[in-house]
Amino acid sequence: YRDLHTFELQAPTRLIEWARGNRVCVAGYGQSDGNEILQLIPPPTLLTKETQGLCPERDFKVECGGFSERPVYSLKYVPDTSLLVTSGPPDSSLQVWQVSAEDSDVIKSVSTIATENGTGQSWAKIATISARAPWVLHGSRLDRVQITEVESRKNVYTAASRGSEELSSLAFLDCNTLLLCCATGRLCLADIRQPQSLVEAMSVPSAPWSEQWCMGTRHGAQGLEPSSQPVARLSSRGLLTLTDLRKTSEFLALAKAKVPSPGSGAEFLCVSWAPVLEGYLAVSGFDGTVHVYDTQSWDSSGREAEPIFVHKGHTFGGAGGSRDPPLVTVHTWHLQKPRTLLSAGSDGSLHVWDWVQPCGKC
Amino acid sequence: MPEIKVTPLGAGQDVGRSCILVSIAGKNVMLDCGMHMGYNDDRRFPDFSYITQNGRLTDFLDCVIISHFHLDHCGALPYFSEMVGYDGPIYMTHPTKAICPILLEDYRKITVDKKGETNFFTSQMIKDCMKKVVAVHLHQTVQVDEELEIKAYYAGHVLGAAMFQIKVGCESVVYTGDYNMTPDRHLGAAWIDKCRPDLLITESTYATTIRDSKRCRERDFLKKVHETVERGGKVLIPVFALGRAQELCILLETFWERMNLKAPIYFSTGLTEKANHYYKLFITWTNQKIRKTFVQRNMFEFKHIKAFDRAFADNPGPMVVFATPGMLHAGQSLQIFRKWAGNEKNMVIMPGYCVQGTVGHKILSGQRKLEMEGRQILEVKMQVEYMSFSAHADAKGIMQLIRQAEPSNVLLVHGEAKKMEFLKQKIEQEF
Numbered sequence: 001y002r003d004l005h006t007f008e009l010q011a012p013t014r015l016i017e018w019a020r021g022n023r024v025c026v027a028g029y030g031q032s033d034g035n036e037i038l039q040l041i042p043p044p045t046l047l048t049k050e051t052q053g054l055c056p057e058r059d060f061k062v063e064c065g066g067f068s069e070r071p072v073y074s075l076k077y078v079p080d081t082s083l084l085v086t087s088g089p090p091d092s093s094l095q096v097w098q099v100s101a102e103d104s105d106v107i108k109s110v111s112t113i114a115t116e117n118g119t120g121q122s123w124a125k126i127a128t129i130s131a132r133a134p135w136v137l138h139g140s141r142l143d144r145v146q147i148t149e150v151e152s153r154k155n156v157y158t159a160a161s162r163g164s165e166e167l168s169s170l171a172f173l174d175c176n177t178l179l180l181c182c183a184t185g186r187l188c189l190a191d192i193r194q195p196q197s198l199v200e201a202m203s204v205p206s207a208p209w210s211e212q213w214c215m216g217t218r219h220g221a222q223g224l225e226p227s228s229q230p231v232a233r234l235s236s237r238g239l240l241t242l243t244d245l246r247k248t249s250e251f252l253a254l255a256k257a258k259v260p261s262p263g264s265g266a267e268f269l270c271v272s273w274a275p276v277l278e279g280y281l282a283v284s285g286f287d288g289t290v291h292v293y294d295t296q297s298w299d300s301s302g303r304e305a306e307p308i309f310v311h312k313g314h315t316f317g318g319a320g321g322s323r324d325p326p327l328v329t330v331h332t333w334h335l336q337k338p339r340t341l342l343s344a345g346s347d348g349s350l351h352v353w354d355w356v357q358p359c360g361k362c
Numbered sequence: 363m364p365e366i367k368v369t370p371l372g373a374g375q376d377v378g379r380s381c382i383l384v385s386i387a388g389k390n391v392m393l394d395c396g397m398h399m400g401y402n403d404d405r406r407f408p409d410f411s412y413i414t415q416n417g418r419l420t421d422f423l424d425c426v427i428i429s430h431f432h433l434d435h436c437g438a439l440p441y442f443s444e445m446v447g448y449d450g451p452i453y454m455t456h457p458t459k460a461i462c463p464i465l466l467e468d469y470r471k472i473t474v475d476k477k478g479e480t481n482f483f484t485s486q487m488i489k490d491c492m493k494k495v496v497a498v499h500l501h502q503t504v505q506v507d508e509e510l511e512i513k514a515y516y517a518g519h520v521l522g523a524a525m526f527q528i529k530v531g532c533e534s535v536v537y538t539g540d541y542n543m544t545p546d547r548h549l550g551a552a553w554i555d556k557c558r559p560d561l562l563i564t565e566s567t568y569a570t571t572i573r574d575s576k577r578c579r580e581r582d583f584l585k586k587v588h589e590t591v592e593r594g595g596k597v598l599i600p601v602f603a604l605g606r607a608q609e610l611c612i613l614l615e616t617f618w619e620r621m622n623l624k625a626p627i628y629f630s631t632g633l634t635e636k637a638n639h640y641y642k643l644f645i646t647w648t649n650q651k652i653r654k655t656f657v658q659r660n661m662f663e664f665k666h667i668k669a670f671d672r673a674f675a676d677n678p679g680p681m682v683v684f685a686t687p688g689m690l691h692a693g694q695s696l697q698i699f700r701k702w703a704g705n706e707k708n709m710v711i712m713p714g715y716c717v718q719g720t721v722g723h724k725i726l727s728g729q730r731k732l733e734m735e736g737r738q739i740l741e742v743k744m745q746v747e748y749m750s751f752s753a754h755a756d757a758k759g760i761m762q763l764i765r766q767a768e769p770s771n772v773l774l775v776h777g778e779a780k781k782m783e784f785l786k787q788k789i790e791q792e793f
Contacts, residue, residue: 004578004581005574005575005578006574006575006577006578007572007573007574007575008572008575009572010757010758034791034792036788040572043574058573058574058578058579059571059572059573059574060571060572060574061570061571061572062570062571062572062757062784063570064784065784065788066784067787067788067791103780104780104783105570105780105781105782105783105784106783106784106787350572
């Protein structure tokens with residue numbers, strides 16, 4: 001490591017979202033009432049480009065917080081507004097919140113975006129974009145995908161139905177193109193200007209036992225065509241596929257992450273591309289570690305890949321042997337510092353770490 | 363609902379100084395009497411005119427309570443008692459009574475001798491002030507008069523720090539001062555019983571911080587020391603003497619042992635004697651671990667840490683030295699600093715806050731050319747680092763304390779009211 005900071009949140013989080021002004025947001029997902037949504041100001045060590053080491057200000061500061069009655073499983077800021085949207089069980093409705101850090105340090109609940117036949121469904125996955133108006137893309141199943149305008153709560157688009165599989169994540173590729181990933185691994189592209197069409201990408205290799213999939217898309221790369229960035233899909237068995245959306249009939253690459261098998265289920269599966277380092281991605285959710293891989297040497301053989309770096313910090317957390325070791329619930333890359341990541345564990349730990357490139361690779 | 367009045371004394375929104383007036387059932391108590399470390403003029407003192415308008419302070423106030431020896435809690439005490447005028451009792455714990463005058467004298471020296479200020483208390487005033495102090499033990503009920511009683515509780519944070527319960531009949535207030543709910547290497551965690559005060563007054567400045575783990579800070583500290591020593595440099599750690607120095611010594615000793623390091627570590631002798639003396643006196647104030655080690659051996663019988671001699675500073679090669687005083691404003695630590703400042707291989711690690719005007723403060727602010735006595739310019743090429751190990755309660759800690767004490771009401775003392783709404787709601791929700 002070049003740097004490692006460990007923090008302890010009062011309650012574990014399964015999301016880490018970046019907000020304007022280098023803020024970071026986390027939220028509790030406990031079953032009982034009183035889950036907190038916290039918008040944090042990272043310590044100055046994280047904000048500066050150069051690592052400072054013994055900096056006097058090393059702590060996160062809670063800038064503002066809110067209380068959610070339901071567990072918060074997903075949270076997205078709505079760009080160009082002071083709003084954010086959350087979702088979580090027991091149904092697929094969304095909660096809209098207002099953040100006004102200058103006036104008060106409370107994140108206020110503003111409204112709810114209900115969904116048709118909302119009850120009985122699992123929680124909605126969400127994505128937001130700064131488009132013509134503040135939109136939120138959401139849905140829990142493939143046949144329930146819609147875009148809602150956040151402030152007016154008006155429905156703007158509903159995707160054509162192509163099955164009722166559960167979704168694991170969705171994303172805006174640009175303001176007209178959506179990417180939907182099902183838990184089965186099925187990947188679909190949709191153009192909102194043509195609501196009836198849904199383009200399918202290559203399915204994932206089928207397996208004798210069921211596995212769950214999630215995806216990671218690369219954003220933040222300036223000036224690059226969003227569709228030119230490969231989409232990564234990760235399975236609960238550790239399989240990783242990379243797909244070029246311009247050529248969806250074949251895999252760009254196929255590899256296996258070096259993770260324990262059988263894994264711990266798919267609840268916290270997370271794969272993400274590095275915003276700065278070309279071709280690097282991170283994987284977590286199998287145990288208390290986060291793996292970093294360099295995909296540039298990968299081919300389509302499905303071979304096991306060797307991680308460039310493994311963050312094991314969360315495994316050393318815990319109060320002792322009697323409890324199960326914590327699982328990493330989520331991780332994210334720092335948007336500017338190339339090798340800095342943040343990761344959270346099911347024991348409430350929050351780590352910020354900066355790894356050193358091993359020798360021989362520059 | 364009993365009427366309890368709380369008045370923070372001071373200029374404007376103050377996060378830098380503590381001085382609170384509490385009126386409870388006809389009794390008036392002053393909690394802490396701190397100096398604001400950021401100001402150089404009269405704004406650094408609390409504004410006592412609010413109470414003096416009621417007549418003489420000694421008649422108006424029933425007692426003064428000081429929570430711990432940090433200057434932002436006791437720095438204005440001699441000014442208050444000797445220059446403004448107060449002859450009533452001043453309560454504090456035994457360690458606080460022992461350590462306060464040392465810090466006050468240090469502070470006086472810097473302000474008057476170094477900065478040439480005139481409207482400041484004298485050494486004699488500090489002595490006279492301390493004569494009015496009545497030392498208390500933990501959990502001892504002290505009868506101030508027939509109706510007013512106070513009791514001190516362990517607060518952690520620094521040696522001798524206490525939280526105080528003030529009781530008149532069936533009305534009571536608990537004032538926390540600075541406290542910490544997590545034990546560290548040499549101090550335990552704050553603790554209070556279910557005393558159910560009508561009001562709990564707590565500072566909430568740190569309620570919004572999520573602190574990085576001690577392990578990480580220690581790891582970084584050791585890394586810096588190790589790197590410096592490996593390249594042949596010298597590390598100077600100016601310390602006040604108590605508590606933190608202890609922790610850092612234990613930390614280094616363990617590290618040296620584990621890594622089989624050979625570079626010498628020194629502790630200045632004046633420090634050793636004083637520290638040993640205080641530890642013997644106040645052993646009950648430290649935590650279990652220290653008490654166990656103390657029983658087995660002398661506090662400073664470390665394998666790798668030896669007594670320092672002035673001449674060693676000129677020895678070639680790497681070394682680590684702990685020396686007083688803590689802000690590099692005089693004495694041995696300043697002497698060593700002057701010898702080592704010109705070499706970029708060396709490092710100085712400041713383990714705490716430095717008062718404005720001290721060399722410590724200047725170098726932490728980035729100054730690299732210092733004017734010494736006789737107009738000599740000292741160029742500082744050595745690395746300057748800052749490492750704070752002092753701990754305050756965060757939001758989790760405040761909740762824990764509330765759970766322990768079960769107050770009917772909570773007063774959060776903080777600079778900006780609108781930044782406390784979230785914590786307020788959090789407390790209301792849970793209790």
